[in-house]
Amino acid sequence: MTEILSVTNVGKSYGTVLAIRGISAEVIAGEVLCILGDNGAGKSTLIKILSGVHAPSEGTMKVNGVETILSSPRDALDAGIATVYQDLAVVPLMPVWRNFFLGSELRKGFGIFKRLDTTAMRTIAKQQLAEMGISLRDVEQPIGTLSGGERQAVAIARAVYFGAKAIILDEPTSALGVKQASVVLKYIAKARDSGLGVVFITHNPNHAYPVGDKFLLLKLGASIGYFDKSELTIEKMTKLMAGADEMSTLATELERKPGSRPSRKSEKE
Template structure:
């Protein structure tokens, strides 16, 4: 006989699922306040192995705060944060890394003038020889970097080339492969396609799918619903620090996702208010669905 449990924030939760179905990372009613400012409130999110969970939202929606909680930069001030089903409260990013949670930010934490293999092992260099005259094991680092990159389908002709000479998409992929090699089970990607064109965005999305196929739980932070829908398995839309939508891929269409991202509910309310103003013909204003249909396709406007 199974029994339900009640979470601290009042939600009734079913009995814990079998370990194979348990989320790698889960937020239950999580929130974060900075003094009197409530940046995040009542957010539920589950990241499963072998799935891409997309978190979408406009500027100021709370995406950055969510990343910081999961990656250990900040602690949540309400709700629960669970890793492998156990409540946690990280005191820093190192604790999150030790639990297999890695974040790849937009700056990628790379040194442009250093070779690809040096950036791959930056801060975790392999050495050989007796102490105190140990030296860098360059051959093993090059071989390992090449193997890990190829495992994700990334083939570079010269690992000696400065990482700054790679395209934006290739640099993103090097950062993803590096995180996977160093034990990431949950990979958080912060707007990986924000500054990329159509072709390079496609390259990055392909390697995100490859990471998912290797069994990682991927959290894709983006403001582009088209990119999210290409690889996403579950979608969570944030607005002003709260969840506006949480749905599996089978439960939401691209049009509905774009509608939420375009602020369809707010546009409808605005149109209703404008109808009360003399001299404004609201019949000439576009509907929220029209605004969603007019949203730019991936890569448009990157110029």
């Protein structure tokens, strides 16, 4: 149980607006922390604190057990915390291996003859992706030809290769279909099994529950529960997220009034 990153009672205010308050959670190596919440629940603000974009206005933050303030994304990266954003920071028309190393290219040679070590980069990219369970027959293919799930996996593999100990995944499944989303969940499990701490942000309990170890549920900027998987069922989570009362009210509202079903046949005839 190595704790990589933890926050205790953190809050963040933008001017007079309190975006989040009193949030505590920890990211542990080899575990998946799921952060769930509806739009406006404060998920993005929390990610920004964890990834070093914003410093918290209150509360404390520990990295590898030491109290720290991450003042930039660069700081977070240096501490081994990598964030994979929704747009993945890939260039669709570039080959997979060039994307893998974009911005951190391997080079050999000296002076004006300093050049890309293309052989090493191709081999490493292929090998790292194979470890994530993606076997590409050709790392030369443009990354745009990969499926959404595979691209997500390339972004994760890239973060891991460049030294991440914890990765923060911002809604990696939200733009994907059912099948692709389950592929991404597999990659998350794979990253977890290799000893990484994973922060998985989503608004979908069905995606979070199977892969998560700890669950932080947010609503209107505050925590409405921080659970271990053993304390939670998927039904309970869904209810907490939507608000049980609101859901039953909605169910009543949406229910058909008896006899209100229009008969299409008669209209057409």
